[in-house]
Amino acid sequence: MIVGVLKESLGETRVSLLPEAVSALTKKGVTVWVEDGAGAHAAASNADYEKAGASISKSEAIATQSDVILSINTPTIQTSSKILIGVYQPLFNPALVQQWTAQQNTVFSMDMLPRTTRAQSMDVLSSQANIAGYKAVLLAANLYPRYLPMFMTAAGSIAPAKVLILGAGVAGLQAIATARRLGAVVEVFDTRPAVKEEVMSLGAKFIEVEGAADASKAGGYAVEQSEEFQQKQRQRIAESAAKADIIISTAQIPGKKAPILITEEMLNTMRNGSVIIDLAAISGGNTPRTKNGETVVYNGVTIVGNSNLQGTMPSDASKLYGKNILNFFNLILTKEGNLNLNWEDDLVKGSCVTHQGEVVHERVKTAMA
CATH class of the missing domain: 3.40.50.720 (NAD(P)-binding Rossmann-like Domain)
Known part of the structure; x- marks a missing residue:
């Protein structure tokens, strides 16, 4: 499985995963591709990512070949039939939600994660x-x-x-x-x-x-x-x-x-x-x-x-955000590093906005209506 980390759009200094988080994924057998310069503002160089086991790639390759794409803000590249994980504020972006359904993307928006005791280690809003x-x-x-x-x-x-x-x-x-x-x-x-x-x-x-x-x-x-x-x-x-x-x-x-x-x-x-x-x-x-x-x-x-x-504070903000994402990955990856979307899990289901061409989050449905 390939996880792609995109460089954020202009004005955003954070990155979804720092090299230390990349290392945790590669040890599980997950292949990680990082867009060229993605961590520059957060004090993480391309060489740091390569040392952690990642490959430096272009955004087009990440968009077409990754199974899971990480981007804190809405990706600027076009994706189709991919799993996207970020903080996308779907309640305020109905047009974006419609675009995801048309593209058959499975989208997990971390700001929609149920704020329960069990979810605290993944709560990007709090961190x-x-x-x-x-x-x-x-x-x-x-x-x-x-x-x-x-x-x-x-x-x-x-x-x-x-x-x-x-x-x-x-x-x-x-x-x-x-x-x-x-x-x-x-x-x-x-x-x-x-x-x-x-x-x-x-x-x-x-x-x-x-x-x-x-x-x-x-x-x-x-x-x-x-x-x-x-x-x-x-x-x-x-x-x-x-x-x-x-x-x-x-x-x-x-x-x-x-x-x-x-x-x-x-x-x-x-x-x-x-x-x-x-x-x-x-x-x-x-x-x-x-x-x-x-x-x-x-x-x-x-x-x-x-x-x-x-x-x-992009370095520490990225560190905490990346730890939240790693904890979320524990819900959707097997111990061998393979993808396993368990829809019986309330956190997996509660943070998913679109899947298989449909809006699956009830609050987002209501907001769009």
Whole structure:
């Protein structure tokens, strides 16, 4: 069996497998082809891959001769009757899903993997969000024109920065920990009361709003809330936003536009020089002024729309992503390295979007309808 690793499109610095992950596959008897220069941005040279047992190839050969093709983002090459594994966001890309069915591709999108205890070792969303939360705070600290920690000097005292974090998922929790290490005072909002204890254990204050809808089955994401709750939510967030120096926003709803948590009215109350890092930018953002992949200054507030901060640490991000993929391979490969798609496995079935010319994922079917 041949596994092909494609070079990502322009702007993506990560790679699906680093040489150490390639070595783990070749030891199982799997043949690995890596596109020329695929790991260059992640500090992995062609020579490193060859040393690990891979062959360096062209994208056309990988597209036609590989059995399984790895590409974090949607492959730019045409494929037919292949197995594709990546993070393709099929809920937002119905045209792409239709293309896969026409091409008879079997597609596993790792962002659709059921977020269960058993799936944790394959959860690419969590491994990458951890990095994004860390880098969000460092980026904000770099853009913020003042100190984050308290300083007492002979020239006077500097008050600590106030950081507001919207969403206490993996990215939010890492952002809390990083901001606290840098000496900031942190407040956190999340619609899930269950995360309060974890937030407080990291040294942050949890903003409570009563009446939230149950989010226990949403896989770590936000869920749509009642109008009454949203009014209470806006009031509490507005109070904290007006005092905040830095806001890290992470709230997303699968398959839908990200909720607007920081309204234009709230932006107008924020202190000049404040910074917002919007990690939900790819699905519209948590502010009305967010633009994905851009930095916007509105009324003295810097708003950074970046849903790929993990790409700023390509080596470690690729390492973690590759480990997730190797763990997923354990579900679809035999010990001898042969392909075995077990459709009785809830993780295999739950992450598959298209197979044999049909859309097989129920949530994707519903979204397309």
